[in-house]
Amino acid sequence: MLIMKKVRVRFAPSPTGPLHIGGVRTALYNYLFAKQNNGDFILRIEDTDQTRFVPGAEEYIIEAFQWLGIRFDEGVGIGGNYGPYKQSERKPMYKQYADYLVDNGWAYYAFDTPEALEARRKEAEAQKKTFQYDASTRQGLCNSLSLSKEEVEEKLNSGAPYVIRFKYPANLDITVHDMIRGEVKINSNLLDDKVLYKSDGMPTYHLANIVDDHTMEISHVIRGEEWLPSAPLHVMLYQAFGWEAPRFAHLPLLLKPDGNGKLSKRDGDRLGFPVFPLQWKDPKSGDISSGYRESGYLPEAVINMLALLGWNPGTEQELIDLPTLVKLFSIDNISKSGAKFNLEKAKWFNHQYIQLADEERLFTYFDGELRKHGVSADKEYVLHVQRLMKERVHFIPEFWEQTSYFFVAPTEYDPQAVKKRWKPGTAQHLRKMMEIIQAVQPFDKLKAHDAVMDYVQGNELNMGAVMNSFRIALVGAAKGPDLFEIIAAIGVEETARRVSRAIETIEP
RNA sequence: GCCGCAUUCGUCUAGUGGUCCAGGACAUCAGAUUCUCAGUCUGAGGAUCGCGGGUUCGAAUCCCGCAUGCGGUACCA
Numbered sequence A: 001m002l003i004m005k006k007v008r009v010r011f012a013p014s015p016t017g018p019l020h021i022g023g024v025r026t027a028l029y030n031y032l033f034a035k036q037n038n039g040d041f042i043l044r045i046e047d048t049d050q051t052r053f054v055p056g057a058e059e060y061i062i063e064a065f066q067w068l069g070i071r072f073d074e075g076v077g078i079g080g081n082y083g084p085y086k087q088s089e090r091k092p093m094y095k096q097y098a099d100y101l102v103d104n105g106w107a108y109y110a111f112d113t114p115e116a117l118e119a120r121r122k123e124a125e126a127q128k129k130t131f132q133y134d135a136s137t138r139q140g141l142c143n144s145l146s147l148s149k150e151e152v153e154e155k156l157n158s159g160a161p162y163v164i165r166f167k168y169p170a171n172l173d174i175t176v177h178d179m180i181r182g183e184v185k186i187n188s189n190l191l192d193d194k195v196l197y198k199s200d201g202m203p204t205y206h207l208a209n210i211v212d213d214h215t216m217e218i219s220h221v222i223r224g225e226e227w228l229p230s231a232p233l234h235v236m237l238y239q240a241f242g243w244e245a246p247r248f249a250h251l252p253l254l255l256k257p258d259g260n261g262k263l264s265k266r267d268g269d270r271l272g273f274p275v276f277p278l279q280w281k282d283p284k285s286g287d288i289s290s291g292y293r294e295s296g297y298l299p300e301a302v303i304n305m306l307a308l309l310g311w312n313p314g315t316e317q318e319l320i321d322l323p324t325l326v327k328l329f330s331i332d333n334i335s336k337s338g339a340k341f342n343l344e345k346a347k348w349f350n351h352q353y354i355q356l357a358d359e360e361r362l363f364t365y366f367d368g369e370l371r372k373h374g375v376s377a378d379k380e381y382v383l384h385v386q387r388l389m390k391e392r393v394h395f396i397p398e399f400w401e402q403t404s405y406f407f408v409a410p411t412e413y414d415p416q417a418v419k420k421r422w423k424p425g426t427a428q429h430l431r432k433m434m435e436i437i438q439a440v441q442p443f444d445k446l447k448a449h450d451a452v453m454d455y456v457q458g459n460e461l462n463m464g465a466v467m468n469s470f471r472i473a474l475v476g477a478a479k480g481p482d483l484f485e486i487i488a489a490i491g492v493e494e495t496a497r498r499v500s501r502a503i504e505t506i507e508p
Numbered sequence B: 001g002c003c004g005c006a007u008u009c010g011u012c013u014a015g016u017g018g019u020c021c022a023g024g025a026c027a028u029c030a031g032a033u034u035c036u037c038a039g040u041c042u043g044a045g046g047a048u049c050g051c052g053g054g055u056u057c058g059a060a061u062c063c064c065g066c067a068u069g070c071g072g073u074a075c076c077a
Helices: A021-036 A057-068 A087-103 A114-126 A149-157 A205-215 A225-241 A265-271 A299-307 A322-328 A343-356 A359-372 A379-392 A415-421 A426-439 A445-458 A463-475 A483-490 A492-506
Strands: A008-011 A040-043 A107-110 A163-166 A173-178 A182-187 A195-197 A220-224 A247-251
Touching (some): A008 A021, A008 A220, A021 A040, A021 A057, A021 A220, A021 A247, A021 A299, A040 A057, A057 A299, A087 A107, A087 A163, A087 A195, A087 A225, A107 A149, A163 A225, A182 A225, A195 A205, A205 A225, A225 A247, A299 A322, A299 A343, A343 A379, A359 A379, A379 A483, A415 A463, A426 A445, A426 A463, A426 A492, A445 A483, A483 A492
Parallel strands (some): A008 A040, A220 A247
Antiparallel strands (some): A163 A195, A173 A182
């Protein structure tokens, strides 16, 4: 009988800044895989590089997933039986594992100074070669393999700084089994003896990662493709420890929309779309990078869009909510090549989800936008405008941008529209139309419409010209829903005021 | 440079040897709705499947080579 290990996956970001959407997608895939298999989804913070720590980054990560509705079962901020979940807090436990590797011939102490190594690299570069710390060069460097036992003892006892490096066996073919890419093979002679343990007493990513994944009983490692080149090291490490390795899946990268290359921090503001889930203010420079939340995206739209960037359900369905994604997700359907982020498609997704959202939720967003602009209005009225206008809204801020004239009179009139639609005689027609509309008692949008039509036809006027100039008076531009809907909403009195004001402003 | 991964409409993708002179979505264009804009609906154009060799009766699908792109090559993750 096959006994399946419980599925446990982790998302393990480094708190070096805001979480980028590529990272969000990686987390999402981990989450979907975990939930589909009734597994655990863990948040681990990989902060072994103390020099790159950025204050606020950890809090940012937690808040981002809260906004997205992706919940962790265990980890930083939640707790669990495998803690602590922050590598800096696990510092004391790594040394013994590094020592184990040294004691068993899988690793060695190296005393080379950064300057000495830099010199070797430069030297090799001058000869158009690449310096590699490996089986062919170890003996010529300063380490416990080249030095005598006594010399090593003495250095260690005198407190000389040292690192611990992995000792690759020479000429060994290492195979990584990847769930997305199949078998990836590489020969150990091409690999560098990676530092596992730094001179500051912290493990590097490689050691900490393997130790933590093992002790946290991680069953599957789903991470970005940038880790594929170091996967052979990880495979070797599991072997060295005699541990069963988790299954690996290396995800394709998210590419920038123009040209090629990995999507980076700067692309967002350069190309006009967010690269981060939440807005981020750099604590040092004070620079602000935009976020999906602040730009008016709905979290479920972001999730849907991200899920489909590199994966598909195998059917033609595109609108898929989180619970359904959990059901449909499969690693087999993850693509192998990088995907370019597409702003237009993201916009389309957001529009779809705004149409799908229920009235109360949209009201919360709408009301929030109104407040931002110093407007407070009766809820029933706001809901009325919402029903009238929501299908035109792609992003939350448009709840104000597209509807402001329902709440405040226009103060400016789009010059292009005026030029095209405001002719000599327009003012006269508008006054006449206003009289006709006011004569409809009580006001009724259909009756008003018919009355205006009669006037227009009776005087052989151009419907388009008359209606559009009227629209300019009410809206300030050539846009918006049915004119009589607008009149019904803002009221006949306000309509009259706006008509007078337009005439005064445009024809002083 | 070296190593690894990838390569189907502008973009995201379907496709696992014949039903594919390649299907869907976004975008584009046209028509319809209309006082305007948006939305919606209908339709159209758009990929000789990176290139070159094989294997096979038959290849987008399998194999080899090349090209291009990306990733890695740190006491960063």
